[in-house]
Amino acid sequence: MTPEPDADTAAKIEPRYVSTVQVAKAMGVSVSTVKRWVDDGILPAHRTIGGHRKLLMSDVIRLVREGNLPQADLSQLVPVPTQIDLSDPTAIRNQLFNALQHADAELVRSLIQGGYHHGYPLEVMADQVIGPAMHRIGHDWETGKIQVFQEHRATQTVLAALYELRLQLRTKVTENRPVAIGGAPEHDHSILPSLLAKLVLIDNGWDAINLGPHTPMSAFEAALRTCKPRLVWLSASHLIDQERFLKEYADFYRVTVDLGVSVAIGGSALTNEIRCRMPCTTFGDGLSHLAAFARMLHRSPPLPRRGRPPDESDQ
Numbered sequence: 110m111t112p113e114p115d116a117d118t119a120a121k122i123e124p125r126y127v128s129t130v131q132v133a134k135a136m137g138v139s140v141s142t143v144k145r146w147v148d149d150g151i152l153p154a155h156r157t158i159g160g161h162r163k164l165l166m167s168d169v170i171r172l173v174r175e176g177n178l179p180q181a182d183l184s185q186l187v188p189v190p191t192q193i194d195l196s197d198p199t200a201i202r203n204q205l206f207n208a209l210q211h212a213d214a215e216l217v218r219s220l221i222q223g224g225y226h227h228g229y230p231l232e233v234m235a236d237q238v239i240g241p242a243m244h245r246i247g248h249d250w251e252t253g254k255i256q257v258f259q260e261h262r263a264t265q266t267v268l269a270a271l272y273e274l275r276l277q278l279r280t281k282v283t284e285n286r287p288v289a290i291g292g293a294p295e296h297d298h299s300i301l302p303s304l305l306a307k308l309v310l311i312d313n314g315w316d317a318i319n320l321g322p323h324t325p326m327s328a329f330e331a332a333l334r335t336c337k338p339r340l341v342w343l344s345a346s347h348l349i350d351q352e353r354f355l356k357e358y359a360d361f362y363r364v365t366v367d368l369g370v371s372v373a374i375g376g377s378a379l380t381n382e383i384r385c386r387m388p389c390t391t392f393g394d395g396l397s398h399l400a401a402f403a404r405m406l407h408r409s410p411p412l413p414r415r416g417r418p419p420d421e422s423d424q
């Protein structure tokens with residue numbers, strides 16, 4: 110059995126707090142506006158011993174993403190080295206590939222978190238940045254430019270940056286979040302695609318439980334009955350016995366139909382030929398498809414507008 114892979118690492122990462130001044134800059138509003146939102150309960154805050162308000166970065170990110178703040182620039186909250194170019198996903202992808210080649214963990218972290226906080230949704234980071242950069246790493250391995258340990262190291266470096274980002278996605282919105290479960294099938298040891306699917310779903314207001322790599326269909330079924338999800342995602346990058354997989358999947362799918370659970374499938378192992386033999390609710394080539402489907406099933410509730418000032422005259 111493969112344990113939930115991210116529990117350990119996440120526990121070691123401290124939540125990030127930011128000051129009202131940083132928040133004001135990131136949101137494009139005045140410090141007094143931020144303080145008012147805190148006092149009105151729109152932005153949860155903690156007080157330091159000296160009485161200063163400090164805010165959880167994930168709450169700030171949520172408010173910016175869900176609120177209508179045209180001047181917002183989340184990259185203000187995450188110190189991004191000035192030499193990094195976040196102007197478009199292709200630029201980030203190229204820099205990420207170079208950083209992975211040089212095992213520059215700090216740069217990988219800055220690029221992944223910087224890209225997200227700059228405003229690229231997680232599905233864009235997955236489909237246009239991380240996925241293609243990893244494909245190039247795989248190509249370098251296939252052509253003998255790098256060794257397998259370097260491929261493993263690249264995966265682990267991206268993983269570390271994503272675990273940290275995951276913590277920043279945690280929000281105070283805990284009510285009425287629909288549950289999704291997912292993972293990779295048995296004998297598939299890929300970590301990143303399913304973890305990214307989880308993060309994409311969390312970012313879209315879901316409570317997403319990642320069963321991780323190498324998960325037998327029987328374990329999916331047990332989780333289905335225990336966790337009672339609305340959605341199951343299956344990410345398959347490698348299948349060693351297609352016929353057995355298809356048979357076990359067909360049995361599993363019948364259970365999801367009985368329980369009224371949607372099934373989203375994807376991953377590089379699901380060629381057209383295999384997909385044609387897999388009944389499902391939806392399939393996609395990228396996590397943008399999963400995000401669109403998840404948004405169709407469940408829309409995050411908008412934040413209360415209460416307390417938002419009519420103008421910014423106090424700036």
Ligand code: B12
Pocket residue numbers: 235236237239240241243244246247248257260261264296297298299300301302303305306342343344345346347348373374375376377378379392393394395396398399
């Ligand atoms: C890193 C890597 C490894 C690492 C994995 C480390 C780890 N624990 O995660 C190691 C070195 C262990 C490895 C081993 C092997 N690998 Co490998 N690996 C890769 C590599 C380079 C990157 C995978 C990755 O992390 N990608 C990042 C993710 C985010 O991108 P993605 O997988 O493309 O996912 C995207 C879409 O598919 C989609 N998606 C994914 N899941 C889902 C789910 C849903 C619901 C939806 C809608 C969309 C969706 O959205 C994602 C984002 O855009 C790929 C190269 C490649 N071209 O993908 C090969 C690749 C996956 N590996 C491959 C192979 C053949 C192997 C080995 C058999 C090699 C060998 N001979 O031993 C073994 C098999 C191990 C096993 N049993 O699982 C093949 C798989 C071919 C296939 N599909 O059958 C690939 C595609 C390389 C290739 N071009 O041949 N691998």
